[in-house]
Amino acid sequence: MSPxxxxxxxxxxxDAETLADLLHAQAERDPELRHSLELRAATQSGDVSEAHRLLDAAVTDGNVEYTAKVGAVLDTLQRMLDAGSRADLAPLARRTVDDISEVLEQSGDHVGDLGDRLDRAVELYxxxxxARPPDPEKLADWILEVEFDGPGRPVIDLAEFATALGEPGLKRIKSTVDDVLAASGPGHRHDVAERLREQLAEVVGDVDELVAILSAKPPRVDVSLKIVRVLRAAGRHSEAIAHAARALTHDKQPPAPEPLKSFGGPGGGAPGPGRNPGSYSDETSRRRKDFDAKPGRETYAALREAAxxxxxxxxxxxxxxxxLRELAADRPEQADELARVLLDDGRPDEAWRACVRFGASPELKLELAEQRAAEHPAETIPVFREHVDELIERKDPQAYQEAARRLKLLRTLHKRAETPEEFAAYLAALVETHRRKTRLITEIRTARIAMPKAVTSHRAPR
Structure with missing residues (x-):
């Protein structure tokens, strides 16, 4: 089937009028598009009051309409953050997280589109x-309330909030975590505190604390690899090698025999209906072991299907x-694997952020930039500029023609991002740098891109 x-x-x-009619007709059929366009119109000046009004109205709607309105609010938040809006968007983002969490708690259903929107809302918050840090201690109190007293979702990644929390916020979280660990036995609060304790050690860079926490966990491949990565990142290479050797020796120990009750009978066979869900006969457990041994796109897909x-x-x-993020941080070549996994999950925004954060291959960044250019022009401009440089370096006619085509796209993206003057300055610098490449200059003119005055006033060299 052709794409x-x-x-x-x-x-x-x-023409603009025909496009407006087409878009309006589609918006009448698509509630999410309609809400998104309404918010775009209302937030041009940075005023987010319309987004709050939409959330006020959303609580009385059915699930489909609510999901559409929340999606429109999240699109608006992302668009304004991408554009570097000076508006304080944190209150709207936090309200969106709280609203979605409340709806999910009432429904008891944490999967599907609305669950995905909650994850996205937390990232935008x-x-x-x-961008505009709130009171760090109040932010810390919100995180603690969500983690200890919430319904179990969302799960906060402290690394994402570390900058806004700063030392005061992180200190407040640590104080509460220490108190919980000292006062509580096994249970939900203790588990949450242990997870936050590990994240705190990682965020503040306390290597000894982090290694001690990880070493206390049951031996697993992923835990051992994380310890090695942490020690290497801290420059403690001899300790990293010693730990890797110990972990390898442990992995070579013969596995304990599987309990017969996990199988259909003494001869093996299929698992019975009363199988132990934590045994190796559990499909999710097996797929998890496969993923831990070889984290990647294929084992992730198998784990997703089983889980x-x-x-x-x-x-x-x-x-x-x-x-996968740990691997990408340790080995940039793994960034492509992480991004592809996120694309398979239907999360292109997260895939893009992974590419930017971990340094994916130019080919994948360009592929994603082409998908995002229409909605997020400002984000993709640097990727297309890099591509233009790479094309020019090839020094062949076809590459010059493609470079001119990309320059035309860049001109459009700068217009959409409302930075046309930046394109003019960029083009002037590029033409000045490559003014002796007459074929390139010819292709730019052929693409009907207005040349800088310094070039148009002189005849191009032969």
Whole structure:
């Protein structure tokens, strides 16, 4: 089956009135698009009151309409953050997180589109806090309330909020975590405190504390690899080598025999209906072991299939992605694997952020930039500029022609991002640098890109 054709070249031939009619007709059929357009119109000046009004109205709607309105609010938040809005977006982002959490708690259903929107809302709240930090201790109190007294979701990643929390916020969280660990026995609060304790050690860079926490866990491949990575990052290479050697020796120990009750009978066979869900016969457990041994796109997909069938995917997904992010941070070549996994999950925004954060390959960054250019022009401009440089370095006619085509796209992206003057300055510098490449200059003129005055006033050299 051939992929759908790109309609943008045709759409660019239409006049503004025809495009407006087409978009309006589609918005009448698509509630999420309609809400998104309404918010775009209302927030041009940075005023987010319309987004709050939409959330006020959303609570009385059915699930589908509520999900659509929340999606429109999240799109608006992301658009304004991407554009570097000076508005304080943290209160709106936090309210969105709290509203979605309340709806999910009432419904008891933490999977599906609304559950995905909660994860996205938390990420946008973290970005909004980084852009305009709120009171750090109040932010810490909110995180503690969500973690200890919430329904179990969302699960906060302290690293995302570390900048906004600063020393005062992190100190407040540590004080509460220490108190919980000292006062509580096994249970939900103790487990949450242990997880936050590990995150705190990682965020503040306390290597000894982090290694001690990890070493106290049951021996697993992913835990051992994380200890090695932490020690290497701290420059403690001899300790990293020693730990890797101990872990390798442990892995070579013969495995304990599997209990017969996990199987259909003495001869093996299929698992019976009363199997122990924590045994190796559990499909999710087996797929998790496969992923831990070889984290990647293939083993992640198998784990997702098994865990989804068992209703365990939410927790498994978070742990698996944490491992993939650790690998990407340690080995940049793993960034592509992480991004592809996120794309397979239907999370293109997260895939893009992984590419930017961990340094994915130019090929993948360009692929994602082409997908994001229409909605997020400012984000993708640096990627297309790098591509233009790479094309020019090839020094062949076809590459020059493609570079001119990309320059035309960049001109459009700068217009959409409302930074046309930046494109003019960029083009002037590029032409000045490559003014002796007459074929390139010819292709730029052929693409009908207005040349800088310094070039147009002189005849190009032969």
């Amino acid at each position: 759908p054709s790109d309609l943008r070249p045709y759409l660019r031939t239409l 973290a970005r909004a806090c980084a 989804t069938a068992d209703g365990k995917w939410t927790a498994q997904r978070r742990a698996a992605l944490t491992r």
